[in-house]
Structure formats: C-alpha cells, structure tokens
Amino acid sequence: MPDSGTIAPVSPLSNRLLAMNESATIAMAKKSRELMAKGFDVINLSFGEPDFQTPQYIKDAAKQALDDGYTFYTPVPGIPELRQAICDKFKRDNQLEYLPNQIVVSTGAKQALANAVMSLVNPGDEVIVFSPYWVSYEEMVKLAEGTTVTLAGSLENDYKVTAAQLEAAITERTKLIMYSSPCNPTGSVFTREELGAIAAVLARHPQVYALADEIYEYINFVGEHVSLAQFPEVKDRVITVNGFSKGYAMTGWRLGYLAARQDIASACEKMQSQITSGTCSITQRAGLAALRGGRSSADEMVEAYRRRRDLVLEIVRDIPGFKTPTPSGAFYIFPEVSAYFGRTTPDGSTINTSMDLAMYLLNDALVSAVSGEAFGAPDCMRFSTAAADDKLVEAFRRVKVSLAKL
CATH class of the missing domain: 3.40.640.10 (Type I PLP-dependent aspartate aminotransferase-like (Major domain))
Incomplete structure (x- = not known):
C-alpha cells in the first residue's frame, strides 16, 4: 500500500493527445493480429485495404x-x-x-x-x-x-x-x-x-x-x-x-x-x-x-469489388436483423444491427452496443469488423468486402452462425 501522503504522478501527455481516440479500424486490426498470432483462423474484415497487388x-x-x-x-x-x-x-x-x-x-x-x-x-x-x-x-x-x-x-x-x-x-x-x-x-x-x-x-x-x-x-x-x-x-x-x-x-x-x-x-x-x-x-x-x-487497372479491380458486393449482399440479406442498403461505391457494407442489442451471448454477457457485437463476432466467429460508434453511427457495423470471394463466403457464414446463438 502506498503511503497516505503519496501523490499520484501527473501524466506528462498533452491534453490534445489525451482527448484523442485511437483509430477504431486500426484497433480492431490489431486485435485480429493478436488472435492470429495465437493460431486462430481470423478473417479480418476490419481494414479498408484492397487485397490486390499494386499493378506491375x-x-x-x-x-x-x-x-x-x-x-x-x-x-x-x-x-x-x-x-x-x-x-x-x-x-x-x-x-x-x-x-x-x-x-x-x-x-x-x-x-x-x-x-x-x-x-x-x-x-x-x-x-x-x-x-x-x-x-x-x-x-x-x-x-x-x-x-x-x-x-x-x-x-x-x-x-x-x-x-x-x-x-x-x-x-x-x-x-x-x-x-x-x-x-x-x-x-x-x-x-x-x-x-x-x-x-x-x-x-x-x-x-x-x-x-x-x-x-x-x-x-x-x-x-x-x-x-x-x-x-x-x-x-x-x-x-x-x-x-x-x-x-x-x-x-x-x-x-x-x-x-x-x-x-x-x-x-x-x-x-x-x-x-x-x-x-x-x-x-x-x-x-x-x-x-x-490511366485507370484500366482500377476499372478491373472495380468489377471484382462489384461482384464481391453482390455476393455479400446475397448472403447478408438472409441474416435476420441486418438492415443493409446497397452500397454504390467503395468496398464496405454497413448494416444497421440494433436488432441484436439487449440479447445474451452463450457465456451470459449482454450485447448492449455495436462494439459489444463486434467483439462477440471477433471472439465467437473469428471475424473482425468495426463498430459503428467510431463512424458516428452507433447502431451499425462496418464490414470490408475487399477480400477474396471464398473468404467473404466463409466469414459471413460464420457471422450468421454466431448471430443465431444470441
């Protein structure tokens, strides 16, 4: 026990830094990598990164x-x-x-x-x-x-x-x-x-x-x-x-x-x-x-992103409680997921927020996504579709199975 007269050290960090939040996308990617390092087969859909190589x-x-x-x-x-x-x-x-x-x-x-x-x-x-x-x-x-x-x-x-x-x-x-x-x-x-x-x-x-x-x-x-x-x-x-x-x-x-x-x-x-x-x-x-x-290489990638978007939407629209508009661009889906708030996980925890849901999916489905709070939309979640077709199919199969447990 410290002496009653001990004064807690004052943080040397600036107020501007203390007021800032860590990037949620980088934080979730970090958690995914930690699980991968332990041998878990995590499918990371949290990062906004093309899975294509830079053109030759x-x-x-x-x-x-x-x-x-x-x-x-x-x-x-x-x-x-x-x-x-x-x-x-x-x-x-x-x-x-x-x-x-x-x-x-x-x-x-x-x-x-x-x-x-x-x-x-x-x-x-x-x-x-x-x-x-x-x-x-x-x-x-x-x-x-x-x-x-x-x-x-x-x-x-x-x-x-x-x-x-x-x-x-x-x-x-x-x-x-x-x-x-x-x-x-x-x-x-x-x-x-x-x-x-x-x-x-x-x-x-x-x-x-x-x-x-x-x-x-x-x-x-x-x-x-x-x-x-x-x-x-x-x-x-x-x-x-x-x-x-x-x-x-x-x-x-x-x-x-x-x-x-x-x-x-x-x-x-x-x-x-x-x-x-x-x-x-x-x-x-x-x-x-x-x-x-020019942009011919970009146009080729866009066709792949379009196919992946359609593939994911076909699966996601069969998941109860997901409200998912059709994206017109980029490589994400952003479903409204509040239907799962208030539900209980198999271990007895309660899903109160999209962050809770993101962490549940990471640990139960081994699928990494980003909670909507970080994007100013706390009822939503972001999943990247910039992954190979087979990875996307497997990821959303896992998500559907995990959500059915709630």
Missing part, C-alpha cells in the same frame, strides 16, 4: 526510380512532374482546371486531410461532419481545437445528408464541412443533383469551406463521379482530397494529394513543411507512372 507497371516504375537515383529529398508539395500529372488527372476525370502550385502531395490522403483541417480551423470553429463518417475526421477536428457538429444521413436516404439538413445546421461559427463520396463507411455516392443542392447552400454562406474526400473515386458502381468543386459558385472554397491507395491498390506506398485555391494550398504546404516535408521520392515516381497509365 507501377512497381516497375519504382524499381526504375531506384536505379535512376531518385533517392534525395523532394520539394515539400511534391515533384513537379507528379503535380502536373495530378492537374492532368483532374482535367481528364473531373473537368477541373488546377495549376501545379495548387496541388500538395502528401504522405497519404490522411495527411492531406489533416493539413487542410489544421490550416483552416481555429479553436472554437464549428466543423460540420456528414455522418456516418470516416473515423479520423472527428479526431482531426479535435486536434485543431474545433467543435465537431455531426449531421446524420438517414438509412432511408442511403445515409446521405441532405442540403436542407446542412442549411439548418450552419451557424455564424461554421467554418468547414467534411464528407466523403463514395463514402467510407457506407459506400453511398452523392449524385450531381444532391451535390448541386449542397453547393447552393454553401454559396449562400461564403464563410463556409468544404473538404471533399474523394479517395474512393474510382470504386464507383453507379457510373458518374461528381466533385463538389465542379460547381463554379463554390470551387474556390472546396479542398478536394484524393490519393492512390484505393484505386491503384497502393496502400503501403502512402501517397495522397489535395487541390485547393492558391492560399489554402500554400498553407497546407507550410504545415507539411514543419511536420514531414516532401513524401517518399520513390513513391512519387510510382504515383506518376500510375496516373500516366
């Missing part, structure tokens, strides 16, 4: 870059050739005109998002985040000492927030909105009409900026991808973030970028200059080859 022509470009001596520091916002290729991509795919000095290349799209939030948000600024949202959005806002205002899209509207909801949520303190399309975790895709209505709202509030996360742009099952920046009345207030991890299966390469008007791009460059500087030289040469090679 991109790997070859990286090898060539090594042989050619591209081993030195790069400019903070990216090598000029890559920034020009990104401009060409925006013109080709999105009908958007940018100059290379409006592009900032980062170590993954996550860093590009963080650069933008830290460059725009002051303490007390309100940031409207469309919910369900990717797990890191709220934590980035916390880091910038902003205030997150979540807007929840309804299940009936495929989880998409409406322009009317946005109009009602904007106050004099609103500085930024954040959303993704195609959406992680729901797979929902905003239509041209929906984004046009949102652009009209933003046009009436010139103090509000938008951070559009388009990392899943190429993984789209409904055809047209629309960028908010395509609406001229708001283009100068839209920061568009994209990258290579999903469409080109380059997760481990860590390469993303943003496009914004000049002063915002320069601010993001300044932020990055003090944290990481320019991203990996070899990775940038690989990204250059990826863009110059």
Whole structure:
C-alpha cells in the first residue's frame, strides 16, 4: 500500500493527445493480429485495404526510380512532374482546371486531410461532419481545437445528408464541412443533383469551406463521379482530397494529394513543411507512372469489388436483423444491427452496443469488423468486402452462425 501522503504522478501527455481516440479500424486490426498470432483462423474484415497487388507497371516504375537515383529529398508539395500529372488527372476525370502550385502531395490522403483541417480551423470553429463518417475526421477536428457538429444521413436516404439538413445546421461559427463520396463507411455516392443542392447552400454562406474526400473515386458502381468543386459558385472554397491507395491498390506506398485555391494550398504546404516535408521520392515516381497509365487497372479491380458486393449482399440479406442498403461505391457494407442489442451471448454477457457485437463476432466467429460508434453511427457495423470471394463466403457464414446463438 502506498503511503497516505503519496501523490499520484501527473501524466506528462498533452491534453490534445489525451482527448484523442485511437483509430477504431486500426484497433480492431490489431486485435485480429493478436488472435492470429495465437493460431486462430481470423478473417479480418476490419481494414479498408484492397487485397490486390499494386499493378506491375507501377512497381516497375519504382524499381526504375531506384536505379535512376531518385533517392534525395523532394520539394515539400511534391515533384513537379507528379503535380502536373495530378492537374492532368483532374482535367481528364473531373473537368477541373488546377495549376501545379495548387496541388500538395502528401504522405497519404490522411495527411492531406489533416493539413487542410489544421490550416483552416481555429479553436472554437464549428466543423460540420456528414455522418456516418470516416473515423479520423472527428479526431482531426479535435486536434485543431474545433467543435465537431455531426449531421446524420438517414438509412432511408442511403445515409446521405441532405442540403436542407446542412442549411439548418450552419451557424455564424461554421467554418468547414467534411464528407466523403463514395463514402467510407457506407459506400453511398452523392449524385450531381444532391451535390448541386449542397453547393447552393454553401454559396449562400461564403464563410463556409468544404473538404471533399474523394479517395474512393474510382470504386464507383453507379457510373458518374461528381466533385463538389465542379460547381463554379463554390470551387474556390472546396479542398478536394484524393490519393492512390484505393484505386491503384497502393496502400503501403502512402501517397495522397489535395487541390485547393492558391492560399489554402500554400498553407497546407507550410504545415507539411514543419511536420514531414516532401513524401517518399520513390513513391512519387510510382504515383506518376500510375496516373500516366490511366485507370484500366482500377476499372478491373472495380468489377471484382462489384461482384464481391453482390455476393455479400446475397448472403447478408438472409441474416435476420441486418438492415443493409446497397452500397454504390467503395468496398464496405454497413448494416444497421440494433436488432441484436439487449440479447445474451452463450457465456451470459449482454450485447448492449455495436462494439459489444463486434467483439462477440471477433471472439465467437473469428471475424473482425468495426463498430459503428467510431463512424458516428452507433447502431451499425462496418464490414470490408475487399477480400477474396471464398473468404467473404466463409466469414459471413460464420457471422450468421454466431448471430443465431444470441
């Protein structure tokens, strides 16, 4: 027993760190790996990672870059050739005109998002985040000492927030909105009409900026991808973030970028200059080859993702209590699972939350998924469909068996 006069040590950690949560997707993947290390046959559907190899022509470009001596520091916002290729991509795919000095290349799209939030948000600024949202959005806002205002899209509207909801949520303190399309975790895709209505709202509030996360742009099952920046009345207030991890299966390469008007791009460059500087030289040469090679390899992967989505939906819709909209993009399903709350597990525990359900499935079915709390949707769960067909069939067979025990 310590002496009654002993004073507990004060944590040396900063308040900003203590206020942050660990990424739920990374936490569940970590738990999965721990079980795998003990010999358990875990099927990990918690990570948003393509199971495809990076296309060979991109790997070859990286090898060539090594042989050619591209081993030195790069400019903070990216090598000029890559920034020009990104401009060409925006013109080709999105009908958007940018100059290379409006592009900032980062170590993954996550860093590009963080650069933008830290460059725009002051303490007390309100940031409207469309919910369900990717797990890191709220934590980035916390880091910038902003205030997150979540807007929840309804299940009936495929989880998409409406322009009317946005109009009602904007106050004099609103500085930024954040959303993704195609959406992680729901797979929902905003239509041209929906984004046009949102652009009209933003046009009436010139103090509000938008951070559009388009990392899943190429993984789209409904055809047209629309960028908010395509609406001229708001283009100068839209920061568009994209990258290579999903469409080109380059997760481990860590390469993303943003496009914004000049002063915002320069601010993001300044932020990055003090944290990481320019991203990996070899990775940038690989990204250059990826863009110059077009999107045929991405289109091939999309067809596989579409098949897997349909395969999983056919199984999941036979699971009682799962309400699962059809995703229009990305590689997830996001069922509403609250029908299982209040039920008892075989060992006598009670399922009170989607986190409880995720942990039950991990331990009983040996299937790893992510609870909806982390995405601002506590009644839901996210399962990745970026796995081989046989793995997906086996995973959801196990899930169905385990849920039947409740």
